[in-house]
Amino acid sequence: MPKKTTTSVKKEVPTTVKGMYDIIGDEYYAYSGFYEKASEVAMYYGFKPIETPILEKEELFLSGVGQDTDLVEKEMYSLKTKGGDHLVMRPEGTAPIMRAYIEHGMQQWSQPVMLYYKGPFFRHENPQKGRTRQFQSFGLEVLGSSKSIADATIIHTTMVILQEAGLKNLTLHINSIGDKECRPKYMRELVNYYKKHLNELCADCKRRIKENPLRLLDCKNAKCKEVKEFAPNSIAHLCDDCRTHFKEVLEYLESLNIPYNINNNLVRGLDYYSRTVFEITEDIRGEENTEPKEELKEGEVAPEKEVSVKGLAIAGGGRYDYLAKNMGSRKEVPAVGVGLGVERIFMTQGYKRQDPRIIKHPKVYFIQLGTHAKMRSLNIIEILRNAKVPIMQALNKDSLGSQLASAEKMKIPYAIIFGEKEFIDDTVIVRDMNTRSQDTVKIADLAKYVKTMK
């Protein structure tokens, strides 16, 4: 704290925290409109809402998400309460929902449990385009099902939500990273391969070899990209069960006409994923998506060429069959989910704004003139609200001209004028702003009269 030594010390006006933003007016409606539509789509497919607290115990993410991930190492907003508890501002939605599933004994419910959620999440990243420190997400989770149809349901619902938001040129990037049967062997091969190229790797990757080899495939460093190109791919190492599961997911996608690209380098940043992982990106207009659909046939190895993920993922997710056990659950809870980045959706070329249903476009501009009229104006506004007529008003402006000008500027179809004369006569003037015709209406008849306004 700077010391106050003189009276001339300039007080700094508080601003928002770096990477965090106020959401105001129409922008707020854009969020609520998107959430309303996304929730409605989710409800159609049988998802139920859940809201978890913004603060969670740090342990949840250390054990659940994994300590060797960037998210846990660098990006969590951790805090110590006055009582000494270590808490974090939730950086993602999946671990809290698994926590809730176990805590509320949802294993006893009819399975699978299908949930959707929305709200703010927090990551201490470098703010840049499409990356803010507080961001909004909409997510879906299917808990308690190991079936491939659950994966397909998550992907399908996500695609429909994105299409409802106007997005058209979507690409689904998908991969399978195997399970505890087949992944260890794949990891050994991966590590062996990378050890041969140790000198060509960035410092992070040298560390990843020991701590989290799968994330070697995630490295964006140009040096490492070359090595990555010839790295063994996970699909070629899948066990029979994983291969069948993946094949079924792809078959569901084909029957739903959802095109996909198999991306061998797609592993996703978090530790808890198993089998299916996926991301959805928007193809930038002008660059045609000519990638042929790649189909994985029985016994066939997916092509080795890399499909680049253009731009930022607007949605991403996958299966996380071991998260529950990582978190200390006695029983495994097979599950699959997705998170959609709302700000990123808003940044796409295809996005079309959706208004929430509560939005009222003002039908009447209410104009009051003079002290007496002002005193009674709130009673007249109440008549209008009871008659379900949304209004705009200028509480600060006093001249008729400036108030009419405001009404015109806002393209509001009617003005109701209430001045001293009308106050004495118990009337109002209703002016049609388009035809400029006016009616004098008794206040007692106003509720009935507004029903005749178009």
Ligand SMILES: [Zn+2]
């Ligand atoms: Zn690297």
Ligand SMILES: [Zn+2]
């Ligand atoms: Zn497997």
